[in-house]
Amino acid sequence: MKLAIDETRCKGCNLCTKVCPYKIFKEGKRPNRKGIVVPELDRPERCTNCRLRNLYGRQLCGVCQLTCPDQAIHWTEEEPYEPHKVAIEY
Amino acid sequence: MSFDDWYRQDRLPHIYCAGCGNGTIINCTLAAIDQMGWKKEETVFVSGIGCSSRAPGYILTDSLHTTHGRALAFATGVKMANRDLHVVVFTGDGDLAAIGGNHFIHACRRNIDITVVCMNNQIYGMTGGQGSPTTPKGCLSSTTPYGCTETPFDLCELATAAGANYVARWTSYHVKELEKAVKVGLETPGFSFIEALVQCPTAFGRRNKFRQVADHVEYLKVHSLLRAKRDRMLEAGEHIPEDMFVVGELTRRNRPAMGVKP
Ligand SMILES: Cc1ncc(C[n+]2csc(CCOP(=O)(O)OP(=O)(O)O)c2C)c(N)n1
Numbered sequence: 001m002k003l004a005i006d007e008t009r010c011k012g013c014n015l016c017t018k019v020c021p022y023k024i025f026k027e028g029k030r031p032n033r034k035g036i037v038v039p040e041l042d043r044p045e046r047c048t049n050c051r052l053r054n055l056y057g058r059q060l061c062g063v064c065q066l067t068c069p070d071q072a073i074h075w076t077e078e079e080p081y082e083p084h085k086v087a088i089e090y
Numbered sequence: 091m092s093f094d095d096w097y098r099q100d101r102l103p104h105i106y107c108a109g110c111g112n113g114t115i116i117n118c119t120l121a122a123i124d125q126m127g128w129k130k131e132e133t134v135f136v137s138g139i140g141c142s143s144r145a146p147g148y149i150l151t152d153s154l155h156t157t158h159g160r161a162l163a164f165a166t167g168v169k170m171a172n173r174d175l176h177v178v179v180f181t182g183d184g185d186l187a188a189i190g191g192n193h194f195i196h197a198c199r200r201n202i203d204i205t206v207v208c209m210n211n212q213i214y215g216m217t218g219g220q221g222s223p224t225t226p227k228g229c230l231s232s233t234t235p236y237g238c239t240e241t242p243f244d245l246c247e248l249a250t251a252a253g254a255n256y257v258a259r260w261t262s263y264h265v266k267e268l269e270k271a272v273k274v275g276l277e278t279p280g281f282s283f284i285e286a287l288v289q290c291p292t293a294f295g296r297r298n299k300f301r302q303v304a305d306h307v308e309y310l311k312v313h314s315l316l317r318a319k320r321d322r323m324l325e326a327g328e329h330i331p332e333d334m335f336v337v338g339e340l341t342r343r344n345r346p347a348m349g350v351k352p
């Protein structure tokens with residue numbers, strides 16, 4: 001699963017930066033089109049739910065999503081992993 | 091299914107200020123309701139007036155957004171007219187304990203089978219930050235510019251004394267605990283009261299030295315005293331600091347209830 005912040009909903013309160021045990025949310029630096037400084041994601045693939053949701057078949061952790069007062073945090077399904085042939089150029 | 095399926099997506103983002111704790115409490119309540127397996131057609135949300143009371147407007151089910159302080163009176167009517175409905179009330183500290191105080195104690199006394207979630211931001215948020223019956227001593231509000239000198243209500247003790255079957259208190263920091271408490275409240279026949287202390291950055295935090303939303307949430311976290319720890323401290327005769335509040339399940343009993351589905 002892929003973690004994402006919905007920029008149309010986030011109001012930049014930064015509560016997610018406080019509650020995630022992995023500190024995946026970092027305070028943002030630049031305001032977006034609406035003038036809101038949306039947090040940035042630091043290596044979101046570390047998130048428990050990203051890694052194990054499909055294995056366990058249920059929501060895991062989810063503290064950030066419950067806490068986000070603006071219902072801006074969600075997960076999307078990722079494309080299945082496709083092995084690529086890596087051509088090494090000498 | 092997740093709690094998000096209960097939201098009226100076309101109404102989001104909601105009107106609450108950035109960092110307002112009300113959104114968190116709605117998430118937790120809907121997450122608990124989602125686990126109950128209730129049908130949307132059999133679930134009704136009722137509220138009065140206030141920022142907190144706007145919650146039902148963002149939820150897909152039928153709802154009643156009533157007059158200030160009267161949510162419990164309307165909810166009692168809904169439940170008594172049709173016991174098959176699951177009735178959940180969203181209310182604020184002003185709505186529940188000031189203008190609606192009398193309805194509150196009598197709904198507890200009747201032990202009517204509804205679940206009440208009170209978003210206690212310790213202020214009248216919607217009208218610009220007047221002091222409420224739960225504003226702590228010393229706190230600044232537009233009606234207590236030199237600090238509140240009155241003793242606040244302890245809503246949970248009030249509900250317990252008046253007869254509610256289930257009473258619990260958590261904060262906007264304790265999302266998982268709150269979700270569980272609401273779920274137990276929904277399962278318990280009779281009146282269930284869940285108080286959620288929340289931050290109101292606009293009307294309360296701004297005046298009371300919480301510059302960042304997270305500072306207020308941190309305050310709620312460190313001033314929470316788990317019930318088990320409070321009991322141990324009382325047993326040992328230790329002093330409980332005045333600025334701490336007890337969190338956890340405070341009352342659970344089985345008094346005769348009204349309006350329970352036969
Ligand atoms: C009969 C009546 N009296 C007063 C008001 C004005 N009023 C609107 S909201 C409110 C206070 C709300 O406080 P609370 O219930 O704590 O909700 P919050 O906005 O803090 O969530 C008041 C006094 C009203 N709408 N109706």
Ligand code: SF4
Pocket residue numbers: 005009010011012013014015016017038039067068069070071072073
């Ligand atoms: S908690 Fe939600 S609204 Fe607040 S900054 Fe994070 S994503 Fe945005």
Ligand code: SF4
Pocket residue numbers: 003019020021022023024046047048049050060061062063064065
């Ligand atoms: S689900 Fe838990 S681990 Fe994953 S981002 Fe949210 S708070 Fe962090």
Ligand code: SF4
Pocket residue numbers: 105106107109110111112141142211215216289290291292293294
């Ligand atoms: S005034 Fe306070 S309670 Fe009302 S929406 Fe703003 S932060 Fe929330």
Ligand SMILES: [Mg+2]
Pocket residue numbers: 140182183184209210211212213214215222
């Ligand atoms: Mg209030």
